[in-house]
Amino acid sequence: MSYCSYQQFSLSFLALLPFVSAHGYLAQVVIDGNNYYGNVPNAKPVPSIIRQINDVDPVMGASNPYLNCGQDAQLASLVANANPSSQLQFWWDGGDGGHWPHNTGPIMTYMAQCVDTTCDQYDSTNAEWFKIEETGLQPGNMVWYQQNIMNGWPANVTLPPTLAPGQYLIRHEIIALHDAVAMGGAQFYPSCTQVNIQGDQSDVAPASDEVTFPGGYSDDDPGIYDPTVFNRPVQYTFPGPPVVSFAAPVSNTSSPTSSNSS
Ligand SMILES: *[C@@H]1O[C@H](CO)[C@@H](O)[C@H](O)[C@H]1NC(C)=O
Ligand SMILES: *[C@@H]1O[C@H](CO)[C@@H](O)[C@H](O)[C@H]1NC(C)=O
Ligand SMILES: [Cu+2]
Numbered sequence: 001m002s003y004c005s006y007q008q009f010s011l012s013f014l015a016l017l018p019f020v021s022a023h024g025y026l027a028q029v030v031i032d033g034n035n036y037y038g039n040v041p042n043a044k045p046v047p048s049i050i051r052q053i054n055d056v057d058p059v060m061g062a063s064n065p066y067l068n069c070g071q072d073a074q075l076a077s078l079v080a081n082a083n084p085s086s087q088l089q090f091w092w093d094g095g096d097g098g099h100w101p102h103n104t105g106p107i108m109t110y111m112a113q114c115v116d117t118t119c120d121q122y123d124s125t126n127a128e129w130f131k132i133e134e135t136g137l138q139p140g141n142m143v144w145y146q147q148n149i150m151n152g153w154p155a156n157v158t159l160p161p162t163l164a165p166g167q168y169l170i171r172h173e174i175i176a177l178h179d180a181v182a183m184g185g186a187q188f189y190p191s192c193t194q195v196n197i198q199g200d201q202s203d204v205a206p207a208s209d210e211v212t213f214p215g216g217y218s219d220d221d222p223g224i225y226d227p228t229v230f231n232r233p234v235q236y237t238f239p240g241p242p243v244v245s246f247a248a249p250v251s252n253t254s255s256p257t258s259s260n261s262s
Contacts, residue, residue: 022101023056025070026172026191027093030154032086036078036193041071041095049080051192056095058176058187062217062224068124069171069192079119082195085161085248089154090172090191102187103147104229105177106238109133109157110213114167119194124169129213130205132247133157134238141233146174158248162203167196171213175239177229186224188217203246216240 029036029050038050045052053070066072082088092100112127135145135155149155155172170193179185190213216239217224223239 022094022096022098023058023187024092024094024100024102024189025053025056026050026090026189026193028089028091028154029080029172029193030089030091031080031082031195034080036080038191045074047077049076049078049194051076051194053191058189060187061184062186062219062221063214064188065125065214067188067190067214067217068127069169070190073190073192075120075122076192076194077120079167079194079196081198082159083198084159084163084201086159088157088159088170090157091154092149092174092189099152100146100149100174102174102176102178103150104144105146105175105180105186106144106223106236107135107146107149107155108173108175108238108240110171110173110240111163111168112171112210114169114194117167119167119169119196122167122169124192126212127169128205128207128210129171129216130210131241131243132160134240134243136236136238137234141235144234146176149174159197160203160244160246160248162201162246163197164202164204165197165199167194169193170195175224177224177226180224180226180229183225184219186219186226203244205244209241209244211241 036049039045039052041053051073055071059066094101110129112129114122172191174189176187221239222237
């Protein structure tokens with residue numbers, strides 16, 4: 001049901017295309033210069049900090065249980081050390097091994113504490129997620145930052161400088177909105193990465209800023225069902241809770257903490 005971005009093509013041209021739907025997955029995370037590779041969906045897994053999914057296709061529907069960490073996400077066996085203000089890069093690949101195939105929609109990053117256990121054992125079904133970053137449109141509101149992912153660049157995220165230490169999941173998510181002019185057409189691509197934050201800082205998210213997944217989104221949220229997503233300049237409202245007050249400062253340049261609301 002979900003093609004990548006064919007909707008502007010004529011039906012006759014569509015009929016000539018091979019039935020390849022590339023979609024994609026989180027292939028690699030870089031933490032302060034250290035590379036951590038994820039597993040290709042469905043491949044025999046090697047140790048990783050990224051929870052492996054079993055399908056590059058998007059998660060569809062705001063109440064889908066796979067909205068949590070991605071399609072049938074499995075516990076990952078490793079947990080990487082990170083620090084307050086660590087610089088992260090998230091590298092997304094297309095399911096065909098090429099570049100990420102989408103360019104319309106937001107990129108958002110959430111975190112949740114791995115409660116009462118380490119993240120390699122933590123069942124995130126009831127995790128309380130708080131948002132540390134949301135990246136939408138580049139200045140001018142014509143082009144999404146997601147275009148940079150399609151061009152072969154990573155997403156750049158800075159961890160909150162004062163977040164309390166401990167084991168956390170980082171839920172880095174791309175939403176592809178090219179079919180979101182219809183209710184239920186938004187494509188969700190969640191991912192979960194396991195980290196252990198060092199230090200003795202003390203900020204924690206207030207419960208009022210936390211959501212579960214599913215739970216944090218509705219199919220009729222303005223940023224998920226978006227009939228005007230192709231009207232430029234784009235007016236966009238991010239779904240989910242607000243970014244926590246102690247998140248790293250927003251920079252509207254393209255690196256390394258690119259984050260810009262419309
Ligand atoms: C960043 O935001 C500031 C304040 O809104 C603005 O003056 C500046 O032009 C912006 N920079 C870019 C590259 O858009
Ligand atoms: C992340 O930073 C790199 C290097 O500055 C930049 O080329 C890239 O476009 C940024 N990513 C996004 C999604 O803007
Ligand atoms: Cu796709």
